[in-house]
Amino acid sequence: MNIIRKIKLNQLGYYEFKDSEKELSEFIKENLLDLKEIKLEHKLNSVIMYFNNKDENIFQYHLNSNNFYFRLDYIGEVFEKKFNYNFQQTTTLIKNIMEQTYKLKGFQIKMSDWFKGDKWNKLPNYNN
Secondary structure, three states, rough: OHHHHHHHHHHHHOOOOOOHHHHHHHHHHHHOOEEEEEEEEEOOOOEEEEOOOOOOEEEEEEOOOEEEEEHHHHHHHHHHHOOOHHHHHHHHHHHHHHHOOOOOOOOOOEEOOOOOOOOOOEOOOOOO
């Protein structure tokens, strides 16, 4: 059973996490399951950007190409260093999250560090 299903069952009271799953499930719940979606439409490439609770852009889905990008410095490094995930495990987890939580289908995961220096790394603050 994948971790996303376990999180959902735990929230319903049907599953109790093993000690080895607790830190991973907390990280996923706090950082990946309640993302803000911002859609930018353009005739050449429409994009859905996903921002975490710190207003950091961590995922981008390019609708015209069906390419899905994640931040290596945020997602890739955390899963590799903190949870000992390899690249395949990380991409499988991200694919499961995006399919089960955000209902995306038919996308290809691409790795990229092009988020660095991107003006859309943070949501603009319009409250000032």
